Amino acid sequence: MRIRTTGGRGRFTFALLIVAAPLLLALLGPLFAGEPGARAASFTAGGGHWAGTDFVGRDVWRQVLLGGHPVVLTALAATALTYAVALPLGLLGALTHRRWLEELVMRPLDILLAVPSLLVILLVAAVLTPGAGGLALLVALVSIPDAARTVRAAAAEAAASPAVEALRMQGETWWRTAVGYAGRSALRTLAADAGVRLTGVLYLVSTAAFLGVGAEPDAADWAVMVDRNRTGMFVQPWAVALPAVLIMALTMGTNLLCDAALDRSGPRQRRGRAPRPDRAPRPGPGSRRHRAPRPRSNPDALPTDALAPGPLPTDATAAGPGRSEKSHP
Helix, strand or coil, X not given: CHHHHHHHHHHHHHHHHHHHHHHHHHHHHHHHCCCXXXXXXXXXXXXXXXXXXXXXXXXXXXXXXXXXXXXXXXXXXXXXXHHHHHHHHHHHHHHCCCHHHHHHHHHHHHHHHCCCHHHHHHHHHHHCCCCHHHHHHHHHHHHHHHHHHHHHHHHHHHHCCHHHHHHHHCCCCHHHHHHHXXXXXXXXXXXXXXXXXXHHHHHHHHHHHHCCCCCCCCCCCHHHHHHHCHHHCCCCCHHHHHHHXXXXXXHHHHHHHHHHHHHHHHHHHHHCCCCCHHHCCCCCCCXXXXXXXXXXXXXXXXXCHHHCCCCCCCHHHHCCCCCCCXXXX
């Protein structure tokens, strides 16, 4: 048991270290970027630029410090918006007894789920010009159907349990029944889905920025850096490798962090689980089942000597005192 706990802590720490590097660069990088310096030749190394220059001669390290902010904030905002809409829709579809209401909630989401996500983003971007906030809304819109179905499937088993019926008979509110019981029962499934969801959102945000949606062609953005600097990848690889590795570390570290958090909470739930019927706990020395029952005295009971076997009575003794076999009245 101690080995499992130590391994779980080491895995959690390792995942936290992986995800901390891109997060710190994304959140605190603009504070240390400084003022832009003079531009040099494209795709060169040295000259005061330890990571080299990009396709227009800008310092790659400064672009890395500035480029994570829009990617990470847009992905986190899109994920939060996705669950803010998907949680009530999924819980409503799982807990409602009205079939028409469930169909009204879930069937439009199935139609939107059938359309490729990137195609929806490109179609909207062809009509409008979304910025970082608009891109977060678009990514959340295409992620809501899948997330809502996941929430509904995770809460369906808890919604059909007798505990939910008991809460309804007691007059509990829908919010307490849905969030307080069904939502808590599906918490582990939703936590695992959150890591995968953030990875998919990062993929959509990076791909949209790679295609020029939600970001300027020369913006300081990790995905834009990968796109614009790919022509000089074999000349100056740091301009592509640094932002690509940071995006990969953010996605991989998020999944590892969610898995490690679930592993840490697993043994606690197993310790609180009821014992199996075929493995009932043995009674201890101080328990009542271990003590032998004390004999209780009964005044009407015969003494022990009376129950001892003895000689069978003869005819003379069976006739009673003062009488013989040939006596007459």
